Amino acid sequence: MGYLDDQVAAITSPPRRPRSRILWVLLIVVVVIAIVTLTAMQAHLHTGHVTVVRAEGTLVTGLVDSSDSTGSEVIGNALRAAADDPMTDAIVLRVNSPGGTPSAAEEIIGDIEYAKTKKPVVVSMGDIATSAAYLISVHADRIYANPDTFTANIGTIWTFSNDSEWMKKKGYQVEVVKSGEMKDMGSSSRSLTTEERDYAQQLVNASFESFISDVLSHRPVNRTAIEDGRVIRGQEALDLGLVDKLGNLNDAEDAATDLARTRSS
Known part of the structure; x- marks a missing residue:
């Protein structure tokens, strides 16, 4: 009866799903996800x-x-x-x-x-x-x-204010102790010296040349048309x-x- 019992059990028991079939299902899922992702990327690139x-x-x-x-x-x-x-x-x-x-x-x-x-x-x-x-x-x-x-x-500008006359009328006095002649250059309590004005102009000119040269290297425009600022x-x-x-x-x-x-x- 052992042989017959084994045959009956084989017929009545649900068939085992092969492991390979599960792997195939997983592979199909991965492929579908990849296709969806690529489609979305293509749509993104298109729009x-x-x-x-x-x-x-x-x-x-x-x-x-x-x-x-x-x-x-x-x-x-x-x-x-x-x-x-x-x-x-x-x-x-x-x-x-x-x-x-x-x-x-x-x-x-x-x-x-x-x-x-x-x-x-x-x-x-x-x-x-x-x-x-x-x-x-x-x-x-x-x-x-x-x-x-x-x-x-296009250009560079440096503005200096001089409030010395107003301060004089109001009775304000400013004393400056400095380490160099130009250390307080730009102070509103006095005007620029000739040397300071010349130095400021040098800085402005250098910045302007860098500015306009950069523009001319990127844009098809004549210098004379834009250098007046x-x-x-x-x-x-x-x-x-x-x-x-x-x-x-x-x-x-x-x-x-x-x-x-x-x-x-």
């Missing part, structure tokens, strides 16, 4: 995701982020994050700034150049993008401005070669998407 980074207010160095100024580290960190983000295809730098310090511009430029090694960077100018704000803009792959955007204003309207800026296109933020985003597609093809 193009643009990250907008804003440079608004006076440009200064540091982590400043207020209603009237933005720090170079705030802008730079945003640019680098977008550049390293695999879900970002292109970057639009929205500039609405009267300018700022040369050092702030230099730091932001370094971050723009980093971002450009990974993603297209397009500038969209708002109401104003002058002085240092224009300087950072020339490092983008393309510049968009509105017809009435105020831009250019005037503010230039967007339409004229286009005619001079200071910007590439007239358009708003949406136009700049579309251009950035097109550049991303061109780069990936």
Whole structure:
């Protein structure tokens, strides 16, 4: 009866599912997940995701982020994050700034150049993008401005105030103990000496030459058309070669998407 019992048990017992079948099911699941992921990535590349980074207010160095100024580290960190983000295809730098310090511009430029090694960077100018704000803009792959955007204003300025006459009338007196003749240069309690004025002009001239040389190396514009430092309207800026296109933020985003597609093809 042992043999018959074994046969009956084999017939009535549920069949064992081979381990290989489970492995096949797992493999199919993995393949399906991979196909879905690739499809999503292709759709992403097709639509193009643009990250907008804003440079608004006076440009200064540091982590400043207020209603009237933005720090170079705030802008730079945003640019680098977008550049390293695999879900970002292109970057639009929205500039609405009267300018700022040369050092702030230099730091932001370094971050723009980093971002450009990974993603297209397009500038969209708002109401104003002058002085240092224009300087950072020339490092983008393309510049968009509105017809009435105020831009250019290329140059360097250093302002000194002299309150000595007012202080004299009010009876204020200032005594200065200093280690060098120019240590209190720029003090509002006195005017500049001839030597100090000449030295200040040397610093301004050196900064200006660096500024305008950088612009001329990136933009097809004649030096004589911009070296007077005037503010230039967007339409004229286009005619001079200071910007590439007239358009708003949406136009700049579309251009950035097109550049991303061109780069990936």
